[in-house]
Amino acid sequence: PAVFVLDTGRRPPIDFPAMLPLRLWTNADLITLDPDLPRAEALVTAGTTILAVGGAVLAEGWRSRVDEVIDLRGRTVVPGLTDSHIHLIEHGQALREVALESCRSTAETIAAVQAFPHPASGWIIGRGFQTNHFDDGIMPHRAMLDEIFPGRPVVLSSRCGHQIWVNTAAMEAAGVTAATPDPKGGVIVRDERGEPTGVLQEEAIELITRHIPKPSESQLREAVRVAAQDLWSHGVTAAHAPEGRDHLGLVSRMRQDNALPIRTHFLPPVSIAENLAAAALCVGLGDHWLSLGGLKIFLDGALGSATALMHGDHCGRPGDRGVEVTPLDRFQEMVEHAHINRWCVAVHAIGDLAVDRAIDTIAASQRLWGISRDNHGPWDRIEHFQCLSPGAAERAGDARIAAMMQPIHLFDDWEPANRLWGDDRASRTYACRSLLDAGVPVALGSDAPVASANPWLCMHATVTRTDLSGEPRGGWHMPEALTAAECLEAYCCTPALVADELEWRGQLRPGTVADFAVLSENPLAEGCDLRGVRSDMTILDGAVVHDRHGEFREAEC
Numbered sequence: 001p002a003v004f005v006l007d008t009g010r011r012p013p014i015d016f017p018a019m020l021p022l023r024l025w026t027n028a029d030l031i032t033l034d035p036d037l038p039r040a041e042a043l044v045t046a047g048t049t050i051l052a053v054g055g056a057v058l059a060e061g062w063r064s065r066v067d068e069v070i071d072l073r074g075r076t077v078v079p080g081l082t083d084s085h086i087h088l089i090e091h092g093q094a095l096r097e098v099a100l101e102s103c104r105s106t107a108e109t110i111a112a113v114q115a116f117p118h119p120a121s122g123w124i125i126g127r128g129f130q131t132n133h134f135d136d137g138i139m140p141h142r143a144m145l146d147e148i149f150p151g152r153p154v155v156l157s158s159r160c161g162h163q164i165w166v167n168t169a170a171m172e173a174a175g176v177t178a179a180t181p182d183p184k185g186g187v188i189v190r191d192e193r194g195e196p197t198g199v200l201q202e203e204a205i206e207l208i209t210r211h212i213p214k215p216s217e218s219q220l221r222e223a224v225r226v227a228a229q230d231l232w233s234h235g236v237t238a239a240h241a242p243e244g245r246d247h248l249g250l251v252s253r254m255r256q257d258n259a260l261p262i263r264t265h266f267l268p269p270v271s272i273a274e275n276l277a278a279a280a281l282c283v284g285l286g287d288h289w290l291s292l293g294g295l296k297i298f299l300d301g302a303l304g305s306a307t308a309l310m311h312g313d314h315c316g317r318p319g320d321r322g323v324e325v326t327p328l329d330r331f332q333e334m335v336e337h338a339h340i341n342r343w344c345v346a347v348h349a350i351g352d353l354a355v356d357r358a359i360d361t362i363a364a365s366q367r368l369w370g371i372s373r374d375n376h377g378p379w380d381r382i383e384h385f386q387c388l389s390p391g392a393a394e395r396a397g398d399a400r401i402a403a404m405m406q407p408i409h410l411f412d413d414w415e416p417a418n419r420l421w422g423d424d425r426a427s428r429t430y431a432c433r434s435l436l437d438a439g440v441p442v443a444l445g446s447d448a449p450v451a452s453a454n455p456w457l458c459m460h461a462t463v464t465r466t467d468l469s470g471e472p473r474g475g476w477h478m479p480e481a482l483t484a485a486e487c488l489e490a491y492c493c494t495p496a497l498v499a500d501e502l503e504w505r506g507q508l509r510p511g512t513v514a515d516f517a518v519l520s521e522n523p524l525a526e527g528c529d530l531r532g533v534r535s536d537m538t539i540l541d542g543a544v545v546h547d548r549h550g551e552f553r554e555a556e557c
Contacts, residue, residue: 022067023068026071030508033488044058049514050510082240082443082492084240084445085445085446086231087241089241090223091448094448096226099128106144110145113145126156132304132416142166142198154169155170160302163307164200165199166208185326187202201323232262233535235519235538237538240445243266260290265292266291267346294379300322300350301323308351309323309351309353336369346383347381378499379497387429393431393435393440407462410467426476432462432481436486442482442486444459456523459530468531514542
């Protein structure tokens with residue numbers, strides 16, 4: 001017979017890994033978004049992963065086997081949401097700067113800037129003013145800021161981010177004068193004598209902003225943390241972030257330090273395409289915390305500043321069809337170069353002409369390089385996809401193109417769209433239903449800091465087609481509305497699909513990451529006012545990162 005001898009002291013000790021903590025999350029109303037099990041009552045997590053999902057029988061079977069049982073008291077649970085278009089670092093910075101969204105005149109805007117507790121020196125930064133909301137009809141001018149801040153540079157960004165209002169000190173610091181020519185794709189607004197008014201649009205913005213002292217690495221890291229905490233508070237656990245060239249290094253270093261607080265699908269600017277190609281980087285590279293998405297390209301401006309690129313004139317502005325930020329021939333080269341180098345693109349397109357150019361150019365390049373809807377990997381995407389021409393949805397549906405939309409802008413855009421685009425074009429604005437019915441994946445996001453990062457407000461806009469006060473009564477072009485269930489898909493599954501991550505996130509099923517939100521109420525319930533939905537708890541990678549009631553929190557940002 002075999003003899004087993006305990007041999008002590010001759011082998012190094014075995015370093016057993018720590019066992020993953022098992023948790024049973026029970027007594028819940030789970031909206032899983034898993035077609036094989038749409039609703040459930042309990043789930044089991046093993047560390048950062050969902051191990052099992054089921055009903056009362058599953059809960060009882062696991063109760064004595066887990067390390068902890070968490071009673072969710074009948075509340076609704078959904079997968080962690082993804083903001084499919086958010087300027088993550090800018091959002092974090094904006095949360096610590098003067099907010100101007102509620103100002104109704106130039107005078108109110110200046111008063112808000114004056115009242116904000118700025119540092120004793122340096123540039124004064126504010127954001128969010130909306131000339132469309134100025135009741136007095138007085139447009140911004142640098143002289144107004146000069147009266148209050150005569151020697152200190154002031155830069156105020158519009159809500160849409162496509163124009164800034166600065167004072168003379170800021171222009172002098174940047175060397176902008178009456179002799180400065182408009183840059184390609186940008187406008188220095190001038191008075192009747194040719195003098196700059198202090199308002200700069202599109203590509204001209206950088207004439208000023210490149211002179212603002214850059215924040216330190218620690219300040220940028222703090223901005224990411226602040227943005228993540230805000231997103232957690234709404235049940236958001238992931239972000240698709242179009243950011244600047246310097247920010248890719250920042251989030252990469254945060255990931256290396258295990259300090260990246262939110263799953264980030266990074267959309268780098270097309271300006272660094274050559275650098276990325278030289279480093280043999282391509283779309284989709286990364287891990288569960290940081291991955292690379294499409295190259296960000298701008299085709300036009302925005303609605304509010306009347307710089308969206310349109311087929312026809314803006315109403316009451318003969319000859320004004322918006323701003324062509326990237327010429328068509330150059331854009332075609334960019335898209336083809338991206339596809340050759342195994343990249344996809346993320347194209348900013350607001351006006352109907354810009355949207356058509358984006359669809360047709362991407363589709364033509366896809367056909368040339370054999371890219372079809374059956375391909376694997378991240379999708380080509382059109383950011384905003386705001387105004388469609390007739391037939392645009394169907395053409396997009398024939399290609400491998402996703403629509404990354406922010407109907408939360410409807411709060412502020414429905415009146416300017418009526419005024420600047422007219423009823424016919426306005427009826428094809430935020431055309432979520434037309435795109436979804438044509439087979440185009442529709443993902444929702446905020447574009448924060450341009451708008452609130454609260455996804456439930458965006459869902460309200462998408463479902464009711466009204467602003468926060470319920471205007472316009474009856475909804476704005478209601479045939480384009482989505483249901484609350486479709487909105488939830490557009491915040492959970494579709495962003496994961498577009499980023500080629502649906503295999504491991506976006507649904508609550510065994511094998512996916514333990515990212516989910518415990519809600520104050522069921523957003524799919526009849527009569528639910530989406531404006532009032534809150535995340536009571538947000539769980540990211542199996543850890544509670546947000547607890548609205550302060551009962552249970554274990555992870556710090």
